[in-house]
Amino acid sequence: MSEPPKPASPGRPRQLAFDLPVDSRHGVEDFLVGPSNEAAYGLVESWPNWPDAWLRLVGPEGAGKTHLAAIWAARAHAWTVPVTEVTEANVPHLVSGGALVVEDCDLGPRDEAALFHLLNAVKAKSGFLLLTARTAPDLWGVRVPDLLSRLRLAPHATIDPPDDALLRALLVKLFIDRQLVVDTGIIEALTLRMERSFAAARAIVDALDRLSLERGRRVTRALAGEVLAQLFPQDVD
Structure with a gap:
């Protein structure tokens, strides 16, 4: 015969914590605007009246770059890809939609020739490109001088730490x-x-x-x- 079940130990039982997905909403109504990000928000919101075809969005990890990029992507019907997906073979497809977000441009591996090709292709197609990164291009370790020059000249918006x-x-x-x-x-x-x-x-x-x-x-x-x-x-x- 099997043993009878042991009585439960006294006290409040511990519950199990599961890694369930959190509803992290990325709508414009969910973006919190303050002094640290209002300039970045305003520049992204000014689309399609950008000063250039490209815009760099810079800010520390978790600052809201992805959220702000998602707001723009929804309005511009843009695709969103990590910089690792920017390859020479992919560039024609990436620019075919007319608008594109490339995230984490300061992280590797990065195909610099393909990224330079992408910048030129976006402008040739009269499209728009939003690049996100944690730091300015001078800190990315870019080896292609022409690419670094283009990235430096691109209009940019910075998200600072919150007040x-x-x-x-x-x-x-x-x-x-x-x-x-x-x-x-x-x-x-x-x-x-x-x-x-x-x-x-x-x-x-x-x-x-x-x-x-x-x-x-x-x-x-x-x-x-x-x-x-x-x-x-x-x-x-």
């Missing part, structure tokens, strides 16, 4: 995206003690979502402090 007001708004949006109800005092505490970046806000909300689910608890100041200590130990007393 406190935008950081608070971003935290609120990220918690709402995950259907988490969080007290305003916790938002203030996080804003004061966290690293000043969009990427940090996303990492904090992700960690709090996971931890609150594992422990079956709502998000509290204690839980927020624990996450801050884990993610940014050097910045937490």
Whole structure:
């Protein structure tokens, strides 16, 4: 005969946290505009009245480049590809749609001859091209002088790290995206003690979502402090 089931241990049971997809909306109504990104937003919004066929969008990781590029792509009916897909063989196809987003241009591997060909082809087709990167072209390690010159001359928009007001708004949006109800005092505490970046806000909300689910608890100041200590130990007393 099989043994009878063992009684459950006392206390609150731990829940399993699964890596379920988060509804990260990329519509224009979901983009939060503040002093750090309003110039970039305005330049992207000015399409099709751009000063040139190309536009560079520069900003740190998690700053909202992909979101802003998605807003433009929806309006311009543009395709979006990583820079690794820009090859000589692909260029005719990539420019055939009339508008294109090429993401992470500062990351490799990068076919510089193909990228230079793409710039020329976009202009020849009277198309539009939006390039995203974390840094300016001088820091990409570009070896083709003509390509570097073109990239330097391209109009660009920069997204800077967020100010406190935008950081608070971003935290609120990220918690709402995950259907988490969080007290305003916790938002203030996080804003004061966290690293000043969009990427940090996303990492904090992700960690709090996971931890609150594992422990079956709502998000509290204690839980927020624990996450801050884990993610940014050097910045937490």
